[in-house]
Amino acid sequence: MDTREWALLAFTILGQTAAGLMIVLMIVRTYIAAKAGNDLADRLTNRPLYIVVPVMAVAFIASLFHLGSPLHIVRAVPNIGSSWLSREVVFAVIFMVFAALYTFLQWRKVGSLGLRIAIGWITVLLAAAYIYAMGMVYMITTQPAWNTIATPINFVIGSLLLGTLGMAAGLIAGGHKAEETNIVHTVLQALAIAAIVLLGIEFIVLPIFMAYLATQGGAALQSLNMMVGSYGVAFFFRLLLLFVGAGVLAAYLYRNASIAEKEKTLASLAYSAFALALVSEVLGRFIFYASHYRIGI
Amino acid sequence: MAKQLAFYVDLNKCSGCKACQIACKDKSNLPVGVRWRRVFQYEGGEWINQNGQMIPSNVYAYSVSSACMHCAKPICMEVCPTSAISKRDDGIVLINADICIGCRYCSWACPYGAPQFNEELNVMTKCDMCHDLVDKGERPACVESCPYRAMDFGPLNELQAKYGTFADPAPLPDSNITEPAVVYKPNKVTKSSGNANGRLMNLEEL
Ligand code: SF4
Numbered sequence A: 001m002d003t004r005e006w007a008l009l010a011f012t013i014l015g016q017t018a019a020g021l022m023i024v025l026m027i028v029r030t031y032i033a034a035k036a037g038n039d040l041a042d043r044l045t046n047r048p049l050y051i052v053v054p055v056m057a058v059a060f061i062a063s064l065f066h067l068g069s070p071l072h073i074v075r076a077v078p079n080i081g082s083s084w085l086s087r088e089v090v091f092a093v094i095f096m097v098f099a100a101l102y103t104f105l106q107w108r109k110v111g112s113l114g115l116r117i118a119i120g121w122i123t124v125l126l127a128a129a130y131i132y133a134m135g136m137v138y139m140i141t142t143q144p145a146w147n148t149i150a151t152p153i154n155f156v157i158g159s160l161l162l163g164t165l166g167m168a169a170g171l172i173a174g175g176h177k178a179e180e181t182n183i184v185h186t187v188l189q190a191l192a193i194a195a196i197v198l199l200g201i202e203f204i205v206l207p208i209f210m211a212y213l214a215t216q217g218g219a220a221l222q223s224l225n226m227m228v229g230s231y232g233v234a235f236f237f238r239l240l241l242l243f244v245g246a247g248v249l250a251a252y253l254y255r256n257a258s259i260a261e262k263e264k265t266l267a268s269l270a271y272s273a274f275a276l277a278l279v280s281e282v283l284g285r286f287i288f289y290a291s292h293y294r295i296g297i
Numbered sequence B: 001m002a003k004q005l006a007f008y009v010d011l012n013k014c015s016g017c018k019a020c021q022i023a024c025k026d027k028s029n030l031p032v033g034v035r036w037r038r039v040f041q042y043e044g045g046e047w048i049n050q051n052g053q054m055i056p057s058n059v060y061a062y063s064v065s066s067a068c069m070h071c072a073k074p075i076c077m078e079v080c081p082t083s084a085i086s087k088r089d090d091g092i093v094l095i096n097a098d099i100c101i102g103c104r105y106c107s108w109a110c111p112y113g114a115p116q117f118n119e120e121l122n123v124m125t126k127c128d129m130c131h132d133l134v135d136k137g138e139r140p141a142c143v144e145s146c147p148y149r150a151m152d153f154g155p156l157n158e159l160q161a162k163y164g165t166f167a168d169p170a171p172l173p174d175s176n177i178t179e180p181a182v183v184y185k186p187n188k189v190t191k192s193s194g195n196a197n198g199r200l201m202n203l204e205e206l
């Protein structure tokens, strides 16, 4: 891996975090609005919202370091007709524009509630399209270790996991009044369960994917050997951190959220769960880029 | 069928001398490490044990000269996020250096390893079939340079009429993936794509 590949890694992980957070945030917002009204929903979800656009902006800056000639972008016409990479970039840009718009409307309380909610959900759809395109980029017929359904699934799960735990951390970091503790804790519990479910799906998909690679032989098998061989240690830590972050810590988060006045503990749990999931995703993406073998010469 | 220019290599005549590779580097002024045309030395087979004596059995070795295949289904062009890669009316696939952003996506996709990054220009480059010479009615530098006259060049249908349609010598990938515009004439030991018991012998040169 050289600088260019690290740049790509940063672009995908940060993009996933921003898009995943946006999706989870709107779901949480809808829930709180239904239970406790729109004012509280806005107040509790605005803090995490403010980091979506900056994270996306950093992702874009990182992506430029991947390109040999970033300045040529001004002359390049996107090839959205056939290139998933082109679609990824186009969706990323539109997602960021809408996220910025939604953030602005929420921040200044501009526009009617209905309009703001509509823009929010449009942004969610764009985030989903962006994540899907991001995964499809690697569905190249000549890259057998990437060209499986496991790739888009992994990108989706990874995004939702980062979004879920990021939302938990953002929610608790935003602070809340004593009378809001109940609803915040209920949301934290739901997020913890979501993280555990996502972890479960990941742990089902992964062995199936690895077994599939093993049966394919050739370049696919070479990739598998690389994953568990040269990158075996990284692979082990990726799974371990994921298990501890999205499993063990999420379970503790769930338990502690049922007890009042545990805000400090909850904060530490949410932060560390997110941090571990993030490191795990970085390791996973590192292995993903480092262990692909192309068919041919 | 639209016109499609193509390369031809006779594997009976090719000695693996790499004159084509060098002629290419010279003509297109390629920096160290960038090889638009490459010659793969491919070997395989095993020895058999007969009464305690090892005797060579089906051992084989041959060379395959290959470059960009200017494919009918150019996967490079399909995946390129910009409009940098295009296919001319005569079938030549070109990368426009003014548009390429250097994302390297095409090099992930092309099964012939044809797109290669030029660190000096910071863009992706590949065999352009010497289109400047072709436009003047001449032939690509590699074809002209071969001391064994193993190479030929022309419209794919003409080459196929003259030499057959074989396009799958190992270690090259299955020609169904991108439908390369190329014809190889196999020699008597040439294996087909997907052959499992051979290996590349000149990896450090590729
Ligand atoms: S050989 Fe590779 S670079 Fe050349 S046209 Fe085919 S897919 Fe594109």
Ligand code: SF4
Pocket (backbone or CB within 6 Å): B079, B080, B081, B082, B084, B085, B095, B099, B100, B101, B102, B103, B104, B105, B106, B107, B115, B123, B124
């Ligand atoms: S490196 Fe250049 S030619 Fe290749 S896919 Fe990227 S923009 Fe297109």
